[in-house]
Amino acid sequence: MDENLKHEKFRALCSAHGYKCTPQRFAVYSCAGGNTRHPTVDQIWAEVKRTMPSITRESVFRILMELAEMGIVYRMDRIVNARFDGRPHNHGHFICDRCGTIIDFELSAAQSAPPALEGFLADHVELRIGGLCAKCAGEVKTHDGTEAAESRRNMA
Numbered sequence: 001m002d003e004n005l006k007h008e009k010f011r012a013l014c015s016a017h018g019y020k021c022t023p024q025r026f027a028v029y030s031c032a033g034g035n036t037r038h039p040t041v042d043q044i045w046a047e048v049k050r051t052m053p054s055i056t057r058e059s060v061f062r063i064l065m066e067l068a069e070m071g072i073v074y075r076m077d078r079i080v081n082a083r084f085d086g087r088p089h090n091h092g093h094f095i096c097d098r099c100g101t102i103i104d105f106e107l108s109a110a111q112s113a114p115p116a117l118e119g120f121l122a123d124h125v126e127l128r129i130g131g132l133c134a135k136c137a138g139e140v141k142t143h144d145g146t147e148a149a150e151s152r153r154n155m156a
Helices: 003-016 023-032 041-050 057-069 134-138 148-156
Strands: 074-076 084-086 091-096 102-105 126-131
Touching: 003 023, 003 057, 023 041, 023 126, 041 057, 041 134
Parallel strands: 091 126
Antiparallel strands: 074 084, 091 102
16 A cells, blocks of 8 residues: 555544554554554564654554554454454464464354354454464474374374
8 A cells, every 4th residue: 555545544543533643653553554463562663663763662552552442453362472463354363382373364254153142242253273383283293203293194
């Protein structure tokens, strides 16, 4: 997206939510909005500091929380460090228990709230799957010394 168009879009979002469109907010938005790497506060802070050396970690965190409130990013809790997802629409995540890699995957339109929640109004749906990514699974040895991935293939 053209930088001027991106800035105008962000200015409109800020205005709609009662925030000023400051250079700091725009820098964090530019780094986090649409980012599919699921960065931590520290990763976003390091990236923003390249062009804005005086910005503090606390400012970046506060701005990320504002962006989450505006629906631009989604705060992913209950993992070691809070991560922020630049794709706030409903989708799933696979999180590797070993290396921490996060992989997005789409949810089908049929995946919605279970029947037990009939009458509830869900505003966010996320499916989170934990385990070992392909790289880490290939590195894990089974008890007899063979590769875990090879062992699973032989069982199929």
